[in-house]
Amino acid sequence: MDTASSVREFLFTLLLKVAVASSFAALLARWNTFRRVLFTEQRDPDQKLKLMLFMVPPLILGVTLRLIGGPGYSFADLSLEGAFLMGLLGGRVVGPIGGAIITIPALVGHEWLAMPAASAAGLLGGLIRQAIPNKEDLWNFGPFTFLNIPKATVRLLRKAELSWEMAPLATCVGLEVGRVALVLLAPKPKWLFAIHARWDWWLILAVIATLMSVASPLKIWNNTRNEMNLERHQQLLLKARMDALSRQINPHFLFNTLNTVTALIRFDPDSAREVVLKLSNILRRLLRKHETFVPLREELQFIDDYLDIEVARFGRENLEIVKHVDQEALEAFVPSMLLQPIVENCLKHGLAPKIGGGKIELRTIDRDGRLSIEIEDNGVGISEERLPHVYVEGIGLSNVRERLRVLYGTDFQLDIQSRLSEGTVIRIEIPELVPVMQEVRK
Numbered sequence: 001m002d003t004a005s006s007v008r009e010f011l012f013t014l015l016l017k018v019a020v021a022s023s024f025a026a027l028l029a030r031w032n033t034f035r036r037v038l039f040t041e042q043r044d045p046d047q048k049l050k051l052m053l054f055m056v057p058p059l060i061l062g063v064t065l066r067l068i069g070g071p072g073y074s075f076a077d078l079s080l081e082g083a084f085l086m087g088l089l090g091g092r093v094v095g096p097i098g099g100a101i102i103t104i105p106a107l108v109g110h111e112w113l114a115m116p117a118a119s120a121a122g123l124l125g126g127l128i129r130q131a132i133p134n135k136e137d138l139w140n141f142g143p144f145t146f147l148n149i150p151k152a153t154v155r156l157l158r159k160a161e162l163s164w165e166m167a168p169l170a171t172c173v174g175l176e177v178g179r180v181a182l183v184l185l186a187p188k189p190k191w192l193f194a195i196h197a198r199w200d201w202w203l204i205l206a207v208i209a210t211l212m213s214v215a216s217p218l219k220i221w222n223n224t225r226n227e228m229n230l231e232r233h234q235q236l237l238l239k240a241r242m243d244a245l246s247r248q249i250n251p252h253f254l255f256n257t258l259n260t261v262t263a264l265i266r267f268d269p270d271s272a273r274e275v276v277l278k279l280s281n282i283l284r285r286l287l288r289k290h291e292t293f294v295p296l297r298e299e300l301q302f303i304d305d306y307l308d309i310e311v312a313r314f315g316r317e318n319l320e321i322v323k324h325v326d327q328e329a330l331e332a333f334v335p336s337m338l339l340q341p342i343v344e345n346c347l348k349h350g351l352a353p354k355i356g357g358g359k360i361e362l363r364t365i366d367r368d369g370r371l372s373i374e375i376e377d378n379g380v381g382i383s384e385e386r387l388p389h390v391y392v393e394g395i396g397l398s399n400v401r402e403r404l405r406v407l408y409g410t411d412f413q414l415d416i417q418s419r420l421s422e423g424t425v426i427r428i429e430i431p432e433l434v435p436v437m438q439e440v441r442k
Helices: 004-028 032-038 045-069 071-076 079-090 094-102 104-108 114-131 135-140 145-159 166-185 202-246 251-267 269-287 296-314 340-351 387-393 395-408 435-441
Strands: 293-295 319-325 333-335 358-367 370-377 413-419 423-431
Touching (some): 032 045, 045 071, 045 104, 079 094, 104 114, 114 166, 166 202, 296 319, 340 358
Antiparallel strands (some): 293 333, 358 370
16 A cells, blocks of 8 residues: 555545535535524524434435445545534534434444444534533634644643643544544454554544544634624624614704794694604604615605694795605605605705795606605705715715615615705605515514
8 A cells, every 4th residue: 555556546535535525514504594503502402403404414425425336435434524523513412413323324334333433423522512611612623723733732831721622623633543443453344434544654644634524614614604794794784874874863853843842832732732743753763673664655754744843843834845746656665764864954955044935845756667756945056066065065965875875786866956046956766666675674
């Protein structure tokens, strides 16, 4: 077994063994159910069963392939490595049971030590998992953990602290050495399988292959885990941004509303009561669970409450509200709190500085899968010099544009047309989202 061809064949077999382990891990990582089970630290019995159901069949297939295919398929047998992995991930019950199931084909082939060896490997993995105080340390074990041996040794001698990622490393070495020892000491070598059962320098390569066959799947799954955590954090960050952008009711509006109620109580208590009810509807909408999308019908109801309060403030003779709503668009979904900042801008910057009455028109059109919303006022307007800066300087409009950009990418339009002393038109065009978006709100 010292010829060059034998060396190449041996190295090729070990490389295939590591490749099979890595492919096995990458394939399982594509299953959402497996990822959910794998990355749950505290598992109930059902989840432990699912973990075994995912990992056991391919490992059994590998053992069977090795038995049927002969020496040329010895790389497919990952019984000890797989059992140890199941113990590390599933605990001291999943590991031994999974190891025993994996080696059933070997037992049928009269390899009597295969099942005890695999069960012992699974038990060792489970005991390591139980002993590690912080289960996150398991994910630190990788193909190059052996480079940390000097650092871990110094840490142990100086601070008497264990580097727990060294435990799986030492166990992998012990598993391969123990397997070779059992093969050599067994009454018949065929009672247990080993790729190389000799005490020479080739054993070092076999140990490295066993180490890589355990560490590579863990590293692949840890990378998947990190990607999922990053995606989840990005979603939380996006939700926080959307909350911040969509929950911006001007505090002055609340103060002005309360002042309006105070004034109305003296001479028109019924109107004061109506204003309080409208304000409570607005606050209830703001305080309830955040919804990214709502039907246009709900958004218009919110705007109705908001404008009714403003009408009470300005007086019906000074503020006219006109709506032209396409009935077919009422069930289309739009971003929550989309229209309020725009309406507030119309009142504050368009109509408030104007002497005399003013009017706000709101139009919605549903055409060719696109929802168009226009809000027009006949206020003081915006000069041509200032118009290009409105998107940046105006907090309300910049927030609306940012929310639309986050939600739709580039598939939206937000345009402003204005003439000084004549008024302003703000037009939003977004994709029509049908009622299936109800699932997003949950």
